[in-house]
Structures are given as C-alpha cells and as structure tokens.
Amino acid sequence: TVEQLFTQIRKLGQDGLHHKALPLVIEVLKKNPKDLDALKCKIVCLLKLDKCKEAYHTMTTDKELSKLPMWHERAYCLYRQNKLEEAITELNNAEPSPKVDELLAQIYYKLENYEEAASIYKTLVKNTMDSYTNERETNLAAALASSS
Amino acid sequence: KPTFFDISLNHIEFPDLGERV
Ligand SMILES: [K+]
Numbered sequence: 001t002v003e004q005l006f007t008q009i010r011k012l013g014q015d016g017l018h019h020k021a022l023p024l025v026i027e028v029l030k031k032n033p034k035d036l037d038a039l040k041c042k043i044v045c046l047l048k049l050d051k052c053k054e055a056y057h058t059m060t061t062d063k064e065l066s067k068l069p070m071w072h073e074r075a076y077c078l079y080r081q082n083k084l085e086e087a088i089t090e091l092n093n094a095e096p097s098p099k100v101d102e103l104l105a106q107i108y109y110k111l112e113n114y115e116e117a118a119s120i121y122k123t124l125v126k127n128t129m130d131s132y133t134n135e136r137e138t139n140l141a142a143a144l145a146s147s148s
Numbered sequence: 149k150p151t152f153f154d155i156s157l158n159h160i161e162f163p164d165l166g167e168r169v
Contacts, residue, residue: 006168013162040163047160076156103156135153142150 002028002035009041018048039065043073052080069093075103084111098128105139114147 005024012021022045028038039062046055056077059065071094078087084107091107094100105120121140128136 003169006165010162010165010169037163037165037168041165044160044162047157072156073160076160079156099156099159102159106154106156109152132153132155132158135155138151139153139155142152145150 002031006037013041013044016048018045021045022049034064036064036068040068040070043070047073047076052077056081072099072103075107079103079107079110082110098124102136105143109139109143109146112146114143118143118147 005028009021009024009028012018012024021041025038025041025045028035029042032038039058043055043059043065046052046058056074059070059074059077071090075087075090075094078084078090087107088104091100091104101120101124105117105124108114108117108120118140121136121143125133125136125140
C-alpha cells in the first residue's frame with residue numbers, strides 16, 4: 001500500500017539511503033502522479049543523489065510542483081549549477097530564515113565575496129543550535145581566512 | 149584551499165510523512 005511505501009521511504013530517508021528511497025517514491029507516483037508528498041520526496045532524493053539538473057527540471061515543469069514555493073530547493077539547484085546570481089534572485093523571494101541565510105553564505109563564498117559570507121556566518125554561528133555547528137565554524141574560518 | 153562544507157544539502161529533507169504512514 002501507499003502507507004507501507006511511505007513508511008519505508010521515511011525510514012530510508014532517516015538513514016540517508018536516498019538511492020533506495022527513490023524507486024519507492026516512483027512507485028507511489030505511478031499510483032498517483034499528483035501526490036505532493038511523493039513529488040517533494042522525489043526532489044529531495046534527486047538533490048541528495050547529486051541530480052540537480054533533473055531536480056530543477058522536475059520542479060519547474062511538473063504541474064503540481066511548479067505551483068509550490070520551493071525557493072530553497074530551486075535556489076540550491078541553481079547554486080550547484082553555478083548559476084549564482086539566479087540563485088540569489090530565487091532566495092530573495094523566500095521568507096527570511098537561517099536556512100536561507102546558510103545557502104546565501106555558501107553562494108557568497110562561491111562568488112568569492114568572502115566578507116559577506118563571513119558576516120552571514122558570524123550571525124548564524126551566534127544564533128543557530130543544530131547538528132552542524134562544527135561545520136559552520138569551519139566555514140566561517142574558511143571565509144575569514146580567504147577574506148584577509 | 150580551506151575546508152568548506154555544503155551545510156545546505158543537510159537542510160534539504162523529506163516533508164513530514166507522519167500522516168501518510
Ligand atoms: K548553507
């Protein structure tokens with residue numbers, strides 16, 4: 001059943017096994033091509049599997065998905081494809097959030113605007129408590145080292 | 149080149165499937 005498939009999909013996602021989750025997501029979509037949860041899961045799987053071009057294509061051409069405000073996912077695809085100015089434009093539509101700032105910092109770093117990246121990371125490091133504090137400190141250090 | 153992590157990829161996650169399972 002779809003419920004059983006979603007149970008497995010959720011578990012595989014928690015374990016980071018997106019290559020195993022994707023076929024199950026596609027099975028759900030065969031039963032119901034308009035299932036929004038499955039469509040969103042498909043995008044996540046594609047992004048985790050480094051298929052940013054396909055993810056972006058799906059997000060912008062699928063009738064249901066293109067209606068959704070998936071700013072962060074769309075901007076992330078553009079960032080990975082090195083379309084950095086477009087990625088910033090996409091994020092300007094998003095509600096401000098630490099997630100948006102984190103991607104902005106990465107974009108500015110890639111643009112070699114290290115001052116701006118460092119400035120965003122300083123604020124994030126001060127205000128964010130999650131599993132990525134060490135990685136964020138490393139990114140801040142990288143931005144500071146490159147800006148000096 | 150200094151180490152730099154793609155933290156944003158970690159922020160991309162499945163929607164809450166709690167109602168679907
Ligand atoms: K980030």
